Amino acid sequence: MNDKPLVSIIINNYNYDQFLRTAIDSALSQTYPLTEVIVVDDGSTDSSREQIASYQNKIIPVLKKNGGQASAFNAGFAVSKGEIILFLDSDDYLFPYAADQITNVWHPDLSKVHYKLQAVDASGESLNFLHPSGQLASGEVWRILLRDGIYTTPPTSGNAFAKKALDKIFPIPEDEFPKNKRGTETYMQSQVPFFGDVVAMEEPLGAYRIHGGNKTALSGTVDGQWIRKLVEHDLMQQRLLRCRATELGHEVPSDLERRHIAYLWSRLASLRLDPQNHPIPSDQAITLMSWGLHILVRQAGSNLKRSCLFGLWFLWVGVMPLPVAKPAIIWLFSPQARPNFLKTIRSLVNA
Numbered sequence: 001m002n003d004k005p006l007v008s009i010i011i012n013n014y015n016y017d018q019f020l021r022t023a024i025d026s027a028l029s030q031t032y033p034l035t036e037v038i039v040v041d042d043g044s045t046d047s048s049r050e051q052i053a054s055y056q057n058k059i060i061p062v063l064k065k066n067g068g069q070a071s072a073f074n075a076g077f078a079v080s081k082g083e084i085i086l087f088l089d090s091d092d093y094l095f096p097y098a099a100d101q102i103t104n105v106w107h108p109d110l111s112k113v114h115y116k117l118q119a120v121d122a123s124g125e126s127l128n129f130l131h132p133s134g135q136l137a138s139g140e141v142w143r144i145l146l147r148d149g150i151y152t153t154p155p156t157s158g159n160a161f162a163k164k165a166l167d168k169i170f171p172i173p174e175d176e177f178p179k180n181k182r183g184t185e186t187y188m189q190s191q192v193p194f195f196g197d198v199v200a201m202e203e204p205l206g207a208y209r210i211h212g213g214n215k216t217a218l219s220g221t222v223d224g225q226w227i228r229k230l231v232e233h234d235l236m237q238q239r240l241l242r243c244r245a246t247e248l249g250h251e252v253p254s255d256l257e258r259r260h261i262a263y264l265w266s267r268l269a270s271l272r273l274d275p276q277n278h279p280i281p282s283d284q285a286i287t288l289m290s291w292g293l294h295i296l297v298r299q300a301g302s303n304l305k306r307s308c309l310f311g312l313w314f315l316w317v318g319v320m321p322l323p324v325a326k327p328a329i330i331w332l333f334s335p336q337a338r339p340n341f342l343k344t345i346r347s348l349v350n351a
Contacts, residue, residue: 005106007099007160008082010038012072013090017046019209022124023090024051026206028058032099040076042066069184070177077170085161091209092117092157093124098205102160111141111165111196117158117208124207131155131208136200141193146250148260149238151193156185157206165195169244182229186237191244222330224274230266231279261310264292268317269329289318 009027013020020039027037037059039052043066052061062075073087084106088094102113114136119127137144137151144151153159169191177183238257245252258264268288271278292314300307313332317325331338 004032004034004103005083006081007032007035007084007086007103008038008080008163009035009086009088009094009099010040010073010076010080011088011090012040012042012069012076013044013048013052014042014066014069014072015044015046015048016090017044017048017051019091019093020048020051023088023093024055024059026093026095027088028055029096030094030099031096032103035099036060036080036082038062038076038080040064040072042068042072067174068177070172070174070187073184074171074174077166080163083163085163085166087156087159087161088206089155089157091211092207093209094157094206095204101201101203101205105199105201106160109196110199111162111192111194113160113199113201114153115158115160115201115205116203117154117206118204120207120209122209122211124209127210130204131158136202138198138200141198142245142250145190145193145241146245146252149241149253149256150234150260150262153189155208156188157208159189161188161192162196165192168195182233183236186233187240190237190240194244194248194250222333224270224277227266227270227273227329227333228277228279231270234263234266235279258291259295261292261295264288264295265310265314265317265332268292268314269333272317272322272325273329285318289314 007030009030011020011023011027013023024037024039027035039055039059040062041048041052042064049063052059052063055061060079062079064071064075076087077085084099084102086094086099086102098115102115105113116130116132116136119129119131121127132152132154134152137153141151166188169188172184172187177187235257242252242256253259267278267280267283268285271280271283271285271288293311296307296311296314313328316328320328
């Protein structure tokens with residue numbers, strides 16, 4: 001086993017005492033023996049610190065004042081010793097074989113391994129879908145980033161990063177992401193692929209918990225404010241990508257912000273739901289619709305049924321009155337809200 005890499009599992013926690021023990025126990029229960037478990041508590045005011053203390057020397061505790069997820073990641077990474085780094089959100093948990101499966105495919109030239117997560121509710125019951133739903137990107141993902149500006153990847157708990165890749169981008173600038181969880185996540189995911197290949201595992205290696213404290217579209221919450229934050233997040237991701245790619249000598253497409261339909265459908269949905277507060281004042285519905293259709297026509301050869309379905313969505317949301325367009329917006333962003341007939345159509349499209 002001496003040639004096997006050490007895996008550092010860094011659990012970041014803030015006031016999630018109802019979930020924390022499950023996360024820690026899942027990290028300690030890994031069948032892979034070469035692991036260290038670091039628990040960073042970011043100034044919790046609930047019983048989290050008492051729970052952390054009960055583990056004594058089984059974990060490495062890092063207790064700090066509240067500073068946000070970026071500062072928690074920095075603090076955990078600073079004390080880690082592993083070649084492979086997992087950042088586990090304290091409301092999520094790993095399956096026992098996760099580290100084993102990751103190390104089975106690991107090699108020194110990787111920047112990360114990412115894997116699907118099983119969506120569960122607050123009590124840990126399966127919601128019967130995996131997150132994310134699409135096929136994960138693999139290989140030279142940096143090329144996909146320069147082509148499309150985005151790639152399919154899971155949230156934080158679904159990634160195992162190479163320490164040598166994180167060394168290139170840490171510490172995370174805490175003043176830029178003081179309380180922004182998604183920003184911290186995106187900071188890593190949009191830059192790490194430039195420092196090595198990515199391996200994708202479609203098998204779920206952990207659970208992504210959906211509960212009242214982390215309301216997302218996955219739980220059915222879709223409104224103008226939520227969509228607007230998505231667009232703002234996309235703009236931040238594009239900025240991070242441009243900066244890192246330029247620094248490394250890569251040419252970045254001038255139209256990066258409209259090279260992927262995910263960027264465009266978020267902008268169109270935001271503009272339709274809340275035009276007064278839309279982050280990009282120059283946007284027009286007809287223009288966003290035409291850009292989206294152009295991409296789908298270009299991609300039609302790879303999946304004609306999918307292109308037709310999303311093309312219909314762009315046409316519907318782009319031209320229909322808001323009361324008629326709004327259900328289509330909700331159904332796109334919230335899998336749980338989709339009626340059965342639409343789920344059937346989606347399964348036929350993906351068949």
